[in-house]
Amino acid sequence: MSLGLAGNRLWIAVTGGILLIILAFASVSTYGKAPSLRLKAPGSRAGESGGSLQDVHNATLGFQKIFAINLPSRTDHRDSISLAAHLTGLQVDYWDGVTSLESKTLPPGGEEFTSKGALFAWRAHMNLLRHIVENNITTALIAEDDIDWDIRIKSQMEDYARASRVVLQTTSSGPADDYYDADYTSAGGAVIDYNVVEHPTTEPTSSPYGEIETWDIFWLGHCGVKMPTPSDNLPTNRAVIYNDPTVPETQHIDAEFGDRQLVDGYPNHTRIVSHAHDNVCSLAYAISLPGARKILYELGIKRIDRAFDLALTSVCGGTDRRPRATCLSVMPQIFAGYHPIALRASLSDIGTPEHGDEYTTVAFSKNIRWSTRGNFEQLVYGRKQYTDTFRDGEPKPDLGE
Numbered sequence: 001m002s003l004g005l006a007g008n009r010l011w012i013a014v015t016g017g018i019l020l021i022i023l024a025f026a027s028v029s030t031y032g033k034a035p036s037l038r039l040k041a042p043g044s045r046a047g048e049s050g051g052s053l054q055d056v057h058n059a060t061l062g063f064q065k066i067f068a069i070n071l072p073s074r075t076d077h078r079d080s081i082s083l084a085a086h087l088t089g090l091q092v093d094y095w096d097g098v099t100s101l102e103s104k105t106l107p108p109g110g111e112e113f114t115s116k117g118a119l120f121a122w123r124a125h126m127n128l129l130r131h132i133v134e135n136n137i138t139t140a141l142i143a144e145d146d147i148d149w150d151i152r153i154k155s156q157m158e159d160y161a162r163a164s165r166v167v168l169q170t171t172s173s174g175p176a177d178d179y180y181d182a183d184y185t186s187a188g189g190a191v192i193d194y195n196v197v198e199h200p201t202t203e204p205t206s207s208p209y210g211e212i213e214t215w216d217i218f219w220l221g222h223c224g225v226k227m228p229t230p231s232d233n234l235p236t237n238r239a240v241i242y243n244d245p246t247v248p249e250t251q252h253i254d255a256e257f258g259d260r261q262l263v264d265g266y267p268n269h270t271r272i273v274s275h276a277h278d279n280v281c282s283l284a285y286a287i288s289l290p291g292a293r294k295i296l297y298e299l300g301i302k303r304i305d306r307a308f309d310l311a312l313t314s315v316c317g318g319t320d321r322r323p324r325a326t327c328l329s330v331m332p333q334i335f336a337g338y339h340p341i342a343l344r345a346s347l348s349d350i351g352t353p354e355h356g357d358e359y360t361t362v363a364f365s366k367n368i369r370w371s372t373r374g375n376f377e378q379l380v381y382g383r384k385q386y387t388d389t390f391r392d393g394e395p396k397p398d399l400g401e
Helices: 003-031 053-057 075-087 116-134 153-168 261-265 289-302 308-317 373-380
Strands: 065-070 093-096 139-144 147-149 192-195 217-221 237-241 271-275 284-288 327-331 335-339
Touching: 053 153, 065 075, 065 116, 075 147, 075 373, 093 116, 116 139, 116 289, 116 308, 139 217, 153 217, 153 237, 153 271, 153 327, 217 308, 217 335, 284 289, 289 308
Parallel strands: 065 093, 065 139, 192 237, 217 327
Antiparallel strands: 139 284, 147 335, 217 284, 237 271, 271 327
């Protein structure tokens, strides 16, 4: 072997060794960091999100987990929500509903429940919140198993994240104590609308929706909400999303148990994020770890004397001798209950509606335009002509209610 060839081989070996050492150090610097004790979940994969708006587009919508509460006997509900999640790029974990409960386990006030279904529903939520606390899950979206959402859910949630930042955060150019979100010191003042497009905010680090320490509940699915006014002793700041094509025109919007402020006071295609006030139905809500601790204590240990959604409303409003949690809501709602063509009596496992043999004649979800469930056939077979339940320029359809 010539000295030249031997020298070349030695040079290649030394160079290769150096390269391997560099790569090893690079790997340590990227993946070998100690986990932060701060409430932060880095990355943008499902279950891993920081503060970037792009994290909203992962499979858990920028939350660490998405849970659906499902009675194992309701295989029809699970089939539908699994397919809906798959077709819109979401990842859902299931949480068993409750079908039995010993009265001795109830907190004070529990004896006042008159509906076993409502009592079991409350306990299912408590079990899940306890799981969140036990496992230090920083954020989670919790949903009933019969909900529906628009095919464009990820773009909707990105808009919601921009709006929640406006309500929760400081201004990007103002001092640290210059909040859009008024505290009780300014509650009772005029309603202030902030156009989301015109009010950029500082990017948070722990959640795309705002720092986890600053919010407890995002009430995203309901059957009615009243936006706070100066007489409600709640912050009246609102983040307004104008020209949202996923919002029906006002003739189609059903306020249900809420008020008509959106319908009567804002232009078509407007969505508003505000503090939650008198919400009804807990169809879907996001919760932070600090929020889960509060709700588990307030409704699981301290006192429960009404249905879960009404009790949650009392925590969000700071009524019924409870401290006020930081809860935001949205109108129109982003998640809604789906009404399939089926026996009306089969739609709920909580109440006992006396509908006899009545059928729903039209499948729909209130205030949802491109319903995911209503477009199953189009989505499964790759068709792009989606059914729009609430078309612009047309009167409100007869939904057979």
